[in-house]
Amino acid sequence: MVSIAPAPVRAHPRAVLAVIGAGAAATVWLWWNGTPAVSGFGDWLTNAGRITGLLAGYGVAVLIGLMARIPPVERGVGTDQLARWHSMGGRYVVGLVAAHALLITWGYAVTAHTSVTGQAWTLLDSYPDVLLATAGGLLIVMTGIVSARAIRARLRYETWYYLHFYTYLAAALAFSHQFAVGAEFIMNTAARAAWSTLYIGVAAAIAWYRFITPVRQSARHRFTVESVTPEAHNVVSIVISGRHLDELQAQPGQFFRWRFLAPGLWWTALPYSLSAPPRGDLLRITVKAAGGHSTAIRGLAPGTRVIAAGPYGALTAARRRRHKVLLIAGGVGITPLRPLLETLPAAPGDLTLIYRVSSMRDVVFRRELEQLAESRKARVWFVAGTRDELDVNPLSGGELTKRVPGLTDHDVYLCGPPGLTSTVTRELVDAGVPRRHIHQESFEF
Amino acid sequence: MRRVILAIVTTAVALVLLLTFKTQTQSAGPAGSPASVVGSPAPGGTGTATAASPTGSKPAGSSPTPSGGTKTVTGTVAQTVYGPVQVKITVKDGRITAATAVQYPSGTPRDYQINSYAIPQLNAAAVAAGNAKIDSVSGATYTSGGYIASLQSAVDKAGIA
Numbered sequence: 001m002v003s004i005a006p007a008p009v010r011a012h013p014r015a016v017l018a019v020i021g022a023g024a025a026a027t028v029w030l031w032w033n034g035t036p037a038v039s040g041f042g043d044w045l046t047n048a049g050r051i052t053g054l055l056a057g058y059g060v061a062v063l064i065g066l067m068a069r070i071p072p073v074e075r076g077v078g079t080d081q082l083a084r085w086h087s088m089g090g091r092y093v094v095g096l097v098a099a100h101a102l103l104i105t106w107g108y109a110v111t112a113h114t115s116v117t118g119q120a121w122t123l124l125d126s127y128p129d130v131l132l133a134t135a136g137g138l139l140i141v142m143t144g145i146v147s148a149r150a151i152r153a154r155l156r157y158e159t160w161y162y163l164h165f166y167t168y169l170a171a172a173l174a175f176s177h178q179f180a181v182g183a184e185f186i187m188n189t190a191a192r193a194a195w196s197t198l199y200i201g202v203a204a205a206i207a208w209y210r211f212i213t214p215v216r217q218s219a220r221h222r223f224t225v226e227s228v229t230p231e232a233h234n235v236v237s238i239v240i241s242g243r244h245l246d247e248l249q250a251q252p253g254q255f256f257r258w259r260f261l262a263p264g265l266w267w268t269a270l271p272y273s274l275s276a277p278p279r280g281d282l283l284r285i286t287v288k289a290a291g292g293h294s295t296a297i298r299g300l301a302p303g304t305r306v307i308a309a310g311p312y313g314a315l316t317a318a319r320r321r322r323h324k325v326l327l328i329a330g331g332v333g334i335t336p337l338r339p340l341l342e343t344l345p346a347a348p349g350d351l352t353l354i355y356r357v358s359s360m361r362d363v364v365f366r367r368e369l370e371q372l373a374e375s376r377k378a379r380v381w382f383v384a385g386t387r388d389e390l391d392v393n394p395l396s397g398g399e400l401t402k403r404v405p406g407l408t409d410h411d412v413y414l415c416g417p418p419g420l421t422s423t424v425t426r427e428l429v430d431a432g433v434p435r436r437h438i439h440q441e442s443f444e445f
Numbered sequence: 446m447r448r449v450i451l452a453i454v455t456t457a458v459a460l461v462l463l464l465t466f467k468t469q470t471q472s473a474g475p476a477g478s479p480a481s482v483v484g485s486p487a488p489g490g491t492g493t494a495t496a497a498s499p500t501g502s503k504p505a506g507s508s509p510t511p512s513g514g515t516k517t518v519t520g521t522v523a524q525t526v527y528g529p530v531q532v533k534i535t536v537k538d539g540r541i542t543a544a545t546a547v548q549y550p551s552g553t554p555r556d557y558q559i560n561s562y563a564i565p566q567l568n569a570a571a572v573a574a575g576n577a578k579i580d581s582v583s584g585a586t587y588t589s590g591g592y593i594a595s596l597q598s599a600v601d602k603a604g605i606a
Contacts, residue, residue, distance in 0.1 A: 027464065038467040047467070048460045092452055099456075294544060 008249050010076030010318065017274075020062055023198075027058040030191055034184045038196070045107030048181055050183055053100035057178055059093035060140070060171050061202050063397060068205040069312065071121055078314030079255075079271075080443050087147065094144035097137050105160070129177035136173030139166045156292070214259070214269075220244060223306040225260070226282065229297065232364045236284045236298060237275065240306055245278050248311060249316070252277045252339035256310030258285070264296035269309065269441070270361035273336035277343050286335050287365060315413060315441040317344055321402075322411045322437060327353040328424060330416020331362065335416055336441065338365055341372050341380075348377030352404055354417070359376065360384045395424050397431030408432040414440040515542070520599030522548065523591035527556060530591030534571065536603045542570035544596065549588060559585045567592045576600055 010427055024253060031051050032110040038047050066073075073082065109119035123130050145151060146163050151383055155163075157195045178195070179185045185192050221242040231239050240258075250256075254285050255273040259266060270293070275286035289297045315336055327337045334355055341353055353373075357363055381403070383394045392399065414421050421442040428438055520535040522538040528550030535543035546564050560581035565584035570579035583588035 032463070033469075034601055038464055044464050046466075051460060051463060052456075088448070091449075095453070096456075119527055 003369075008075065008192070009072050010314070011072040012075045013081065016073060016077055023062070024055065025026040026057060026194075027054050030054060030184045030188075034188065034191075040111070044105050044406060045103050045110060047107070049100050049103030049107050051107075052096045052103060053178075053182070053405070054094055054098050054184065056096035058198070058432075059089060059096060060167070060174070061198050063089055064167070064171065065202045065205060067210075068202065069209045069309070070205055072210070074256075074312045075314055075316070075318075076124065079312045080441050081314070083443075090147065091144060094141055097140050098107075098281070101137055117211050117249060127177070129180040133174040133177035136170040139170035139173070147186070171199075173244060173321060178231070179360075183202075189235070210309075211309055211403030214257075214307050217248075217309065218307040221248070221308070221369055223283075223308045225300050225302050225304040225306060227302055230301050231286060232366075233288055233361050234294070235286060235364050236289050237284055238300065240283045240285070241281050241317075242283065242307070243281060244399060245281055245283065248278070250274060250283070250311040251280050251316040252343045253336045254311035254313040255316070255336065256283075256285075256312065259309075259353075260296075261305045261307065261414050262296060262300055262302060269294075269307075271305070271312075273313070275335045275338055277339045313441060315415060315439055319413075319439045320344065320411050322409055323347065324350045324406060324410040325352070326407070326410040326412045328414045329353065329355045330420040330424075331357060333413075333415030333417070333420075333442075337413060338368065340413060341369070341376070341378065345443040346376070346378070349379075351376060351378035352410075353378065353380045354383060354400075355380065356383045356394045358384070395420075395427060397427040401431050408434075410437070412438045414438060414442075416442060418442045449587035474604060476579050479565050502565055512516045516603070518599045518603040519547065520597070520602070523594035523598075525550065525587040525591040527587055530588060532571070532592055532595040532599055534596065534603065536604045536605065539605055541575050541600075541605070546592060549592075560588055563588050564592075567596075 028051060034051075035047060038044060045219055048380070063086055066082050066089070105120045105123060106116055109116045112119065114122070122135060125131075143164060143166060145154070146160060152160050158303065179192055185195065221244055223240050223242045226235065226239040226241045229239075231237050252274065255271050257269040258270050259269045265442075270287075272285040272287055274283055276284040287297055289295075314337070316342065324347070325346055327341060329337045337353065342353065344351065351370065355363065355369070363384070366382075369380050371376065387393070404410065408429075408431070410433065413431060414424055416424075421440045425438055425440060429435055475512045478529050482549070485570060515535060515537045517533055517535050522529045529548050530546060530550070531548035532543050533545050533547050545568055549564055551560060552599055563582040566582050566588060568580065573579075577600050579593060581593070581597075
């Protein structure tokens, strides 16, 4: 018996962006309201420094808030999309922080007729909270540098992840100078109250959703490893048992972050999609046991406790708009699509799965997929071969239009590596599929 | 890379627009150059009265006058949380005959409001007392503190006992 929970509330991406934009406008208004006049070069620089400083302080709160794993936002926007917003916004905020420091120092120097270096020294020396804030600013710049693609590729994911936590420290260090020296806050109790509310709210969200909730959930549901079974070359399925799983309202297509309390795995939370709809008190994930964690994953003993946080992800049936659905999986992207193949309501012939792999050896769930194809009267098409081996790109717009009759009338669910998903999305759009009918999820892990 | 350029350009344009809106030629109070940071560490304030051209910048010092009669002495700039305060006194025969603030915080409406009543009171008190031992004006604690500090340095420079 398969249990599908009713879809819970989701926040629309545009609504989230609108809220963020409104906050930014309110932040600029703080400056607008507190500044009667600006004149002179030094004053211009100083006020530009104030605006960039305010936006940087607001931006840091927003960036942290995007990563707070607030369920309606995760469901509505999608974890991968939130990560992309965070990464783009992060670069912008690093720029704002640097601009703020430079503009304020220069502006003060011009107004006071001192040299810029002299003014910088005065700021650091005579204004104690500014020294703290500068340390915070440097931490943020460091985070930005470490996240640059060239450097991040050289780091282990966990190293980069834990370095990133320095941003919390940076935010704390920079906070006091905002009230002590910030022109818009010194005399304005209401502004201080609002700003504090923003920061306290974000901190509370982080504490609740990222730290407390996983522990709460694990205590309530008692996630435990049931079994570990090999599926295909280097791939294992892990069945995890739990109690009261219906309360999680996990939708096919979603994933959890799993922290296995076993040697080598307890200090990292790994995101894996459910590879089957929740069944009674059992959840199944299917994992490519390669790389750093492979031995540890394969050696998981039944009875190992798990701290699981979730469900996350927006690749669910709630996005669906048309009768016909096309599922396109690239490699390991088959995992969230397999439960969708099983549960998406569809008439015989309306459901198609295209499973793209480098070689047939990489195919996972072959038997299950063929059985589902038969029982649901769905078409399942395995496309194997690297790009060099195949003459023609099987996922080009032309090929898809040929293979999938009525392509433009389909909802398309797409999951795979970022390169594949962005290429296929472009091909689909060119072939006439409306952008809003393409639902994709891709992670750069 | 294109997105980066777009973000930078958009931000710069937005900043310029915002600042242009706020640029006015009218300014309250005379120009001043807060060159020295005297006293407790202070921020740039909520906007001191600055004009575009630093005409009549008043250095901390005394302007020499003919005859041993009247002289004007300007005290050092005292930094307060809200901005710099600087007092100029007119001394005749060793007595303060006039006192005026050449710099005081006036960047926000609240500054204007407070100091429009506080400064005249402080000026009058300085003349009445003949020295820097005057009371703070209630409701204008910081300005009073800065005023008194600057007034004291002017008094010291003028050599008034």
